[in-house]
Amino acid sequence: MQQAITVSEARRRLTAVPEAESTDPLAAEVLELRALNEQLSRAMASRAVIDQARGMLMVLTPCSSEQAWVLLVELSQRSNVKLRLVAAALVAAADNKPLPERVPRELRALLRRLPSAGSP
DSSP: OOOOOOHHHHHHHHHOOOOTTOOOHHHHHHHHHHHHHHHHHHHHHHHHHHHHHHHHHHHHTTOOHHHHHHHHHHHHHHHTOOHHHHHHHHHHHTTTOOOOTTHHHHHHHHHHHSOOTTOO
């Protein structure tokens, strides 16, 4: 007969962190799945902000979605700021928040390279 457990014990068992050096394959799989879940959650949250920044660039400049993506990637690389942070800063700039130090200069340089809306 199975012993009844309390809700708090059940919760503890479900959230207990298996030992990293455990030889139990189930524990290793739980660790791997938790890490994957956390990574996917961060990626999904970042993706929304990146898409907002892309949309802002598309509205403010004569560029396609793909060009806006390339612009964000180049801006991230040239300013040495992670892409998700550049995107978040651009979105926050709409609320008059300051951009990270190198971002405005690099953004101006990249925007100068874009063809103007009236040119072929």
